[in-house]
């Protein structure tokens with residue numbers, strides 16, 4: 001890691017943290033200015049001493065009360081340099097007073113490469129900072145509809161009795177990108193799609209979809225339930241996994257010619273608890289596919305004793321589209337309008353762009369950085385949560401790294417390997433045919 005790269009990635013923050021949310025927005029924009037201000041001047045230990053001095057002399061610091069300074073460090077670094085950088089922060093840049101100031105460290109993924117490296121990193125950071133000072137960021141937790149998941153589930157009577165194995169057949173959490181790893185092949189090849197997307201972003205979303213109701217909205221209560229859910233995931237069976245690699249991925253000069261790194265994966269998680277026993281949770285992520293989207297698709301079971309015989313038209317599905325164009329819709333069967341008594345698939349639709357025309361939906365990072373300033377850890381990953389997430393995926397990742405599972409080639413711009421759709425069908429997912437969405441217009 002060159003000093004230049006280090007400089008680019010270390011951002012410091014210092015400002016009083018008070019006031020209304022509009023004042024806090026202003027704080028946020030000052031923070032973003034300060035990121036620009038501090039980047040580009042620090043290298044090595046001497047650099048950190050300078051950083052410390054410069055922070056205290058910065059105009060924002062001058063305006064704050066002595067001893068009440070707030071310091072936020074945002075680290076997006078390869079895991080191997082975290083301990084040394086954190087040591088330097090600890091030695092040279094900590095807030096010197098415990099009056100009401102604080103020092104917080106935001107850490108970006110990758111948080112290790114497997115269970116043991118993640119635990120080693122956690123221990124190293126844990127020796128320098130306490131858990132309340134560490135903010136492990138997963139930007140999916142800052143997305144509007146991800147933040148809506150617990151509200152949907154626990155503030156609506158509709159969902160309470162339906163959200164279980166008696167009614168739900170399968171759940172998918174899907175991430176699709178219509179571009180490849182251009183420009184970051186070297187980084188990506190070391191990690192692959194499971195570490196890049198599934199073990200963190202999709203699993204975090206899944207926790208919110210599947211966890212039990214927390215005792216309260218306190219961050220610790222929510223995170224306790226996420227951990228319990230993660231601990232009830234069964235070991236992944238190899239027949240529940242399909243890996244793919246798009247053709248042309250290895251043309252990137254930074255990717256080895258014989259790379260087996262998956263750029264696509266479907267992984268089915270099975271849960272051992274009262275609510276979800278027998279319901280497959282399908283996590284699917286891929287790069288260089290035919291579309292870009294991230295969504296949760298909850299597919300309900302068939303209607304028992306179906307007097308309308310409308311099974312072939314498709315099952316009820318509740319879809320929460322995280323991006324693009326936030327929306328949630330319930331695919332359901334209705335009488336086809338007209339004289340005839342026949343049925344058709346339609347939808348109850350909440351499209352955010354139409355429903356909330358005057359609202360600007362904040363960027364995920366904007367919201368999460370504001371949370372760090374406010375000291376709210378609800379949308380950040382706790383150490384035991386991270387450990388439980390790695391426990392789920394490490395055995396599979398080790399098998400992939402050892403070449404025991406092969407990535408199936410697929411065409412860029414396709415749906416990924418056909419084997420993934422076959423696995424979905426085997427798991428019980430029934431694709432709807434003939435449903436056409438007509439975007440509403442007045």
Ligand SMILES: NC(=O)C1=CN([C@@H]2O[C@H](COP(=O)(O)OP(=O)(O)OC[C@H]3O[C@@H](n4cnc5c(N)ncnc54)[C@H](OP(=O)(O)O)[C@@H]3O)[C@@H](O)[C@H]2O)C=CC1
Nearest residue numbers: 174297319327328329347349350351421431432435436437
């Ligand atoms: N408010 C809104 O914006 C709304 C928009 N719509 C739009 O209407 C369209 C249809 O909606 P919907 O039926 O929910 O979504 P899709 O038709 O896009 O996909 C439905 C499901 O079928 C899967 N699938 C698609 N093609 C195949 C295939 N060849 N083999 C196996 N599985 C397949 C998809 O997988 P995968 O996940 O991999 O794509 C997905 O799980 C979409 O474009 C949707 O965005 C619908 C309702 C409301």
Ligand SMILES: O=C1O[C@H](COP(=O)(O)O)[C@@H](O)[C@H](O)[C@H]1O
Nearest residue numbers: 139140177196197201294323364
């Ligand atoms: O963390 C990552 O996320 C991005 C996708 O983020 P999104 O908010 O645009 O969905 C992904 O492209 C990248 O590979 C990954 O590291």
